[in-house]
Structure formats: structure tokens, C-alpha cells
Amino acid sequence: MKKLSYTLLFASALAFGQFFEKPATFTKQDTLKGSNTKFRNFWDVKKYELSVEPDFEQKSIKGANKISFEIIKDVTNPTFQIDLQKPMKADKIEASFPMEFKQDGDFIFITTNKNFKKGEKYTIDVTYSGNPVIAKKAPWDGGWVFTKDENGNPWMSVADEGIGASIWLPTKDIWSDEPDNGIIMKIITPKDLVGVGNGRLIDKKTEGDKTTFTWEVKNPINAYSIIPNVGKYVNFKDTFNGEKGKLDLDYWVLDYNLEKAKKQFQQVKPMLSAFEYWFGPYPFYEDSYKLVDSPYLGMEHQSSVAYGNKYMNGYLGRDLSGTGVGLKWDFIIIHESGHEWFANNITAKDQADMWIHESFTNYSEVLFTEKYLDKKSADIYAIGIRNIISNDVPIIGKYGVRNEGSGDMYPKGANMIHTIRQVINNDEKFRQILRGLNKEFYHQTVTTQQIENYINSKSGIDFSSVFTQYLRTIKVPTLEYSQNGEALKFRYTNVVKNFKLPIRIDGEQTITPTEEWQTVKLKKGTPVEFNKNYYVNYKKVQ
Numbered sequence: 001m002k003k004l005s006y007t008l009l010f011a012s013a014l015a016f017g018q019f020f021e022k023p024a025t026f027t028k029q030d031t032l033k034g035s036n037t038k039f040r041n042f043w044d045v046k047k048y049e050l051s052v053e054p055d056f057e058q059k060s061i062k063g064a065n066k067i068s069f070e071i072i073k074d075v076t077n078p079t080f081q082i083d084l085q086k087p088m089k090a091d092k093i094e095a096s097f098p099m100e101f102k103q104d105g106d107f108i109f110i111t112t113n114k115n116f117k118k119g120e121k122y123t124i125d126v127t128y129s130g131n132p133v134i135a136k137k138a139p140w141d142g143g144w145v146f147t148k149d150e151n152g153n154p155w156m157s158v159a160d161e162g163i164g165a166s167i168w169l170p171t172k173d174i175w176s177d178e179p180d181n182g183i184i185m186k187i188i189t190p191k192d193l194v195g196v197g198n199g200r201l202i203d204k205k206t207e208g209d210k211t212t213f214t215w216e217v218k219n220p221i222n223a224y225s226i227i228p229n230v231g232k233y234v235n236f237k238d239t240f241n242g243e244k245g246k247l248d249l250d251y252w253v254l255d256y257n258l259e260k261a262k263k264q265f266q267q268v269k270p271m272l273s274a275f276e277y278w279f280g281p282y283p284f285y286e287d288s289y290k291l292v293d294s295p296y297l298g299m300e301h302q303s304s305v306a307y308g309n310k311y312m313n314g315y316l317g318r319d320l321s322g323t324g325v326g327l328k329w330d331f332i333i334i335h336e337s338g339h340e341w342f343a344n345n346i347t348a349k350d351q352a353d354m355w356i357h358e359s360f361t362n363y364s365e366v367l368f369t370e371k372y373l374d375k376k377s378a379d380i381y382a383i384g385i386r387n388i389i390s391n392d393v394p395i396i397g398k399y400g401v402r403n404e405g406s407g408d409m410y411p412k413g414a415n416m417i418h419t420i421r422q423v424i425n426n427d428e429k430f431r432q433i434l435r436g437l438n439k440e441f442y443h444q445t446v447t448t449q450q451i452e453n454y455i456n457s458k459s460g461i462d463f464s465s466v467f468t469q470y471l472r473t474i475k476v477p478t479l480e481y482s483q484n485g486e487a488l489k490f491r492y493t494n495v496v497k498n499f500k501l502p503i504r505i506d507g508e509q510t511i512t513p514t515e516e517w518q519t520v521k522l523k524k525g526t527p528v529e530f531n532k533n534y535y536v537n538y539k540k541v542q
Contacts, residue, residue: 034402039081053188062129083166083173088130138296165223176349182217225302274371283345298332300339321384338364352397359413385411415535
């Protein structure tokens, strides 16, 4: 019953939802959204300077975005693609070069009869407005949320990881191109409300019945992390003495949640201490760390983590591992903050490689547990979340069409990493690999192959077949075995060709199974004990 209940929890999206649609066939629009096409591959975004003004009564927004960019290769008479999903519309477009534009569905195409040279810098300024898609079940389906808090005050935000930031904001909406020099975001609100954005608040100005809150992000930022929040917020602050010095902690919560937040958010410092130990310095000291009350469960918005876990431990009071360990800490604080390293610091170039975000971050829950509690509890938690693995489709999706793979990228991906850790069998080396990933790919977008190559190189072990097995197939390795006194006979089944995964047994002896039967002499004559930390099935045969 326990496994069934957690499987249903997954399927109902109360656990890890699917952020991207999974169409049976893909269209030209999917390619335009998901690929680095000829409309995108010659220019690199440097900065977004945007404004946004949501209207609660009309469920509408309006604003502007000045896109600064650099030409990265010579090109003649190009067409630029800016993404802005219908029913939003571009009201006016100006550029620092002669151009014409047309809006076609979810895209704005800008044409020009001009030669561009590598290294030249330009701007495109889009003024926009409209009634954006409203989320039915944020953050899973994506869209704007216009709701009211418990006191009847307007509360507005947006979640758009799957559907894309262009659901409301004109951007170059592809993960592989982040604004290198960050963003400036102006949030315009009624004067009795507060606008909270990413990074640091650098200006607040009230004119008439409106207030403009100006926020600055100095670091590169993925587009789906650019999120305005509007509500009856109050603020309290703290600091964390971390590896790079003093990190500002900034908390924005609804006024009636202040006391609860001051208690629950005490978990932030132990979390930061654990993650800096495992992953290296928090990647955005310049932009501070922030938790913001959200009208939905949560999201990893860079330097502005959305929090909606109702000030409870676990996942809305549940333990996804079914072991009790997950009730020792607040799932959203831990998981979404883990994304500051994996998703925000290291970002996948393509949604098909979203496992880079979710597998490592799901494993960050295990690593936090190990530092916060103990290693035994961490192992119990890692093994427990296998109950919610479905093995429906591969973890890696289809490239170039904004297609994610299986939701198994969370628990199965975490257990793949846990298994790799067992093979390395050196926790300090494993820790240095995790820290090295965040240093080598600091503020970069990456591919699966880059991550695989790095782990293989730094571990000195070829895990290629392991990555293929767990990321690209739905087959769980099975170790068949029989024991006759001190003789152990064994082989792998249900594995990819040349699968290489050595396994430690009886706490000390290592075997290296293949698809052929092998026999070894056990150091102990007692019934063999298999290490459950490897994500494999063990099957005793005659």
C-alpha cells in the first residue's frame, strides 16, 4: 500500500510533476522554441532591462524589455527571433538598427537589410501587453497566478519553467543563452502592495497611487527564473558566514506569516552550510539568497526561491521517501535551494537534459540529510524514494523540441548518483567531484556529455555504461545469483551491452558482474549480504 500511495502521489503531480508537454509528434513550432536555429545562433544576450505591471482586476500585464546583445558571428540580412507567446502581443518594437517586425503566433520575427559583424553590440526594445495564460495548477502547468491571500489582498506571481518565460515576457527563450550581465527588473504595483524580484532591491519610488520596485541581478540568470511577485509582503533579514564571506539572507513573506517564517526559515543556515560543504560556495553572493512566499508550492527561481510549503516539514507535511526521514526538514527549503547549484549555477542547454537539474538536486536532499542528521538516515532516505520510481520512459528526453524525459529524473537520477558514489567508494573524492562540477561549469550552460565526461575523468572510472543504463533506458539492472557455501555464482541481466558496475558485497568484497556467469569464493561462508545502496535488483536463482 505504501508504494502504491506514493506512486499515486507522483502521478497526481503532488510530488514531482512534468513541466513540459509530451506530444506524440513534434511540430515546426516545437523546433523553433527548442532549438538554436538560424534565427538565434548568431547573437548572444548580454542583459535584460525589463518592467512589468500586473493588473489584478483585469488579469493582465504590461511592460517592456530592452534586450542588449552581441553578434557572435558575421551574418548578412539576418532574421532575429524573439519569443512572446500568444495571447500576449508586442505593442511596439524599437532597435538600434533599421528593421521591420511581424508577430507570428508565439514568435516575433525581426528582419533587417544589414550586415552584422562579430563583436558588434545592439539592442532591441519590446513594449508588450495582454492577458497571459493563467496557471491551472502552478507550478506544474505554468502561467500567471492571480489570487488573494488569507486576508483578501491581491497576490500575484508566475511559474514558467516548462512553458517558458515568453508566456509573459519577450525574451530569447532558450536555456542555452542566459543574459551574461544579468537583469534589471522594475515591478510596478499599487502603492499598498510590494513587488519582489530576483537579486537585490536597488530602488523604490512611489508616484501617485503606484510604487516601482527596482531589482538588480548581476549574474547570468536562466529566463524561467526571472519572476515578479506582488503581494502584501513584509521583509526580515539575516546573514550567513559562508565560504565567500558574508552572504545576505533576505526573506519576503506575507505579513501574517512573519512569526512562522522566522521559526521555519531557521533551516536555511544549516542548509547553506551543508550545500557549501558538498557543492562549494553559494553561486550568487552578489545577488543574495532570498525566500519569497509564493501562491504555489515552490520553484528554484535564482536568488529568489519561491516558497509555498505552508511552513511545514516534509512535502506539504508528507514524507516522499515513506521512511520518516523526510519529515525532519522542510522539503521546499532544501530542494529548491539545492537548485541554486544545479539548475541555476549549472544549467542544461536543452530541456532534454533536465536531469542535470533534478537528479543532482534530488540527491542534495540525501546529502543535506547526511550533514544535518547522519549517513544512515541519508541512505535510508535515498533507498526510500525508490518507491516513487515508475520507469515509464527514459530520463533524457528528445533534443531540440523543449521535451523533458521521465519524472524519474528526480528519484531514479538521485539513486544513479548514489550508486556511482558507492563505486567511487571515497566520499572525499566524491565531494570534490561535486564541488569541481560547480567550479568547472560555474555560471555556464552544459550538456549531459560534459557532465558524464567530467565525472569519468575526475573519478578515474568509466561510468559511460552506467549513465546509458539509467538515463537512456527504463531497465533496472538485475543481479542474479546463487550461493553454495563459500561459492557465489552471479551475472547481470536486463542491462545494456558491456554494462560495467562493480558491486561491494559483505561490506568489503567487490565483484564485477557481466552478462556471463562467474563464480567467486566468498571471504565469509555465511549467506551473502548485498549492499542496498546500489540501485539494482537482486534475484536469487537455483
